[in-house]
Amino acid sequence: MIRRITSLLPSFLAVAAIFLALLPSAKAQTTLRGSTTDAVLWTAPDGVRGLVVALFEEARIDFLFPQTQGLTGPIRGEYFEGVNFDTHKLDRREIRIDFAYGGGGPGEGVPNDNFSARWSGQIRVERTGEYTFYTQTDDGVRLTVDGKMLVDRWQDMGTTEFSGKINLQSGRTYDFKMEYYERGGGAEARLLWSGPGTPKQVLRPIGAVAQTGPAADLEDKPLRLGVMDVNADRRADVLVLSSGFPGKITTLLAKQDGFFEEGGSVSAGNDPGILVVSEGRAAVLARQSRQIIVFKPVQGKLTQVNARKLDQKLRGLENLENGFAVLGEKSVLILGEDLADRSTISAEGAIALATGDLDGDGRADIAVLSSSGATAYYAKDNYQKSELFPGTKPGSDQATQALIYQRKIYSSTPAGIFQMDREGALNRSDAPGRIVRGESGLFVLETGRGQIRPMP
Numbered sequence: 001m002i003r004r005i006t007s008l009l010p011s012f013l014a015v016a017a018i019f020l021a022l023l024p025s026a027k028a029q030t031t032l033r034g035s036t037t038d039a040v041l042w043t044a045p046d047g048v049r050g051l052v053v054a055l056f057e058e059a060r061i062d063f064l065f066p067q068t069q070g071l072t073g074p075i076r077g078e079y080f081e082g083v084n085f086d087t088h089k090l091d092r093r094e095i096r097i098d099f100a101y102g103g104g105g106p107g108e109g110v111p112n113d114n115f116s117a118r119w120s121g122q123i124r125v126e127r128t129g130e131y132t133f134y135t136q137t138d139d140g141v142r143l144t145v146d147g148k149m150l151v152d153r154w155q156d157m158g159t160t161e162f163s164g165k166i167n168l169q170s171g172r173t174y175d176f177k178m179e180y181y182e183r184g185g186g187a188e189a190r191l192l193w194s195g196p197g198t199p200k201q202v203l204r205p206i207g208a209v210a211q212t213g214p215a216a217d218l219e220d221k222p223l224r225l226g227v228m229d230v231n232a233d234r235r236a237d238v239l240v241l242s243s244g245f246p247g248k249i250t251t252l253l254a255k256q257d258g259f260f261e262e263g264g265s266v267s268a269g270n271d272p273g274i275l276v277v278s279e280g281r282a283a284v285l286a287r288q289s290r291q292i293i294v295f296k297p298v299q300g301k302l303t304q305v306n307a308r309k310l311d312q313k314l315r316g317l318e319n320l321e322n323g324f325a326v327l328g329e330k331s332v333l334i335l336g337e338d339l340a341d342r343s344t345i346s347a348e349g350a351i352a353l354a355t356g357d358l359d360g361d362g363r364a365d366i367a368v369l370s371s372s373g374a375t376a377y378y379a380k381d382n383y384q385k386s387e388l389f390p391g392t393k394p395g396s397d398q399a400t401q402a403l404i405y406q407r408k409i410y411s412s413t414p415a416g417i418f419q420m421d422r423e424g425a426l427n428r429s430d431a432p433g434r435i436v437r438g439e440s441g442l443f444v445l446e447t448g449r450g451q452i453r454p455m456p
């Protein structure tokens, strides 16, 4: 049951679709509070896409949307010894001014006390109107935007917020400059803003993914998320698979005004682990009871339509056209939509599988990752085996997740995320995490640190 559902900020309901083009190139990342377990792409009632993120410990889901106005590029940071820009010590590019130095400082040769900083950059807005800029600093601060002094508090103080307002015009780029000094003791510096289309938040780069506040508090901890139009009103609703005992799927129905209403819940087995949503259906894999349970919307509510118990330990579930690929301990089972066996692929020791079109013929192939490497099974008359990367082990012996996107295989491992193409080229990103697939690209969700960033 949902204790509280608050609105998406209405300002986001008019965000243009152009951010889809911005996303893949954006390098900024967003840090969430608490541990995250899943994220899916979601479409707001007006067609704007954002991310829904499950925050496990806080039993909450949040909605994140890319910024369409804000910084046009990095901030130039200049750091000095002395409280009046006395001795230049360091130049560094920053992506936001959001520093809780505490008893420390910017580092890299800048002293922890008696230092000063000057940050300068440019902002651009989409909407004409009055914007408010907020400084939160310990100690002194000066802020100018478009040459106008909005905050002038060059004084010793504990962390204090000051603000100033300025009218900005759509499509124009404005210079800003924030100067700051720290005398001693605690140190903190932050620059926030608010205005049309932007709730009060830290000033971030255009294209960054930013949190818009809590969307829904849940009674049970959210484990996995899915998106589906449950009530057939052409608005994408959110399915939340929770880890309670027994587990359940709660449906959150998107309303026209941006609010949600609970659309009921269905039991999802005693030990739900994985939720797969596609083609108008949702499937849950319950690991311990070795069950696959399939749900479909019936008269606006999610209803269980099928269940099947399998005799192997189950490790993964992926969608196929008209069916599912199920990873067991010894084989991959290809099940039809009615969960009857269609075929079996031997896969002893396999630990992750992915489905998607690897060879571009429009049919979903299967990739299986095991300690010996990655194997592809192409959808022909049957699934035809093909060694993908002879001699390479693309992190596959410790994969926690595999995914096929644009004819490449992505593998999440504790050592990082591997990307493989059919020719065997292998790329690795160092930061581990869970990969989230969206139509506009991939995101990496660093579950431990709660960070989300677009995948380069």
Ligand SMILES: [Ca+2]
Residues within 6 Å of the ligand: 138, 139, 157, 182, 183, 184, 185, 186, 187
């Ligand atoms: Ca201080």
Ligand SMILES: [Ca+2]
Residues within 6 Å of the ligand: 228, 229, 230, 231, 232, 233, 234, 235, 236, 237, 253, 254
């Ligand atoms: Ca709907």
Ligand SMILES: [Ca+2]
Residues within 6 Å of the ligand: 356, 357, 358, 359, 360, 361, 362, 363, 364, 365, 378, 379
């Ligand atoms: Ca194919």
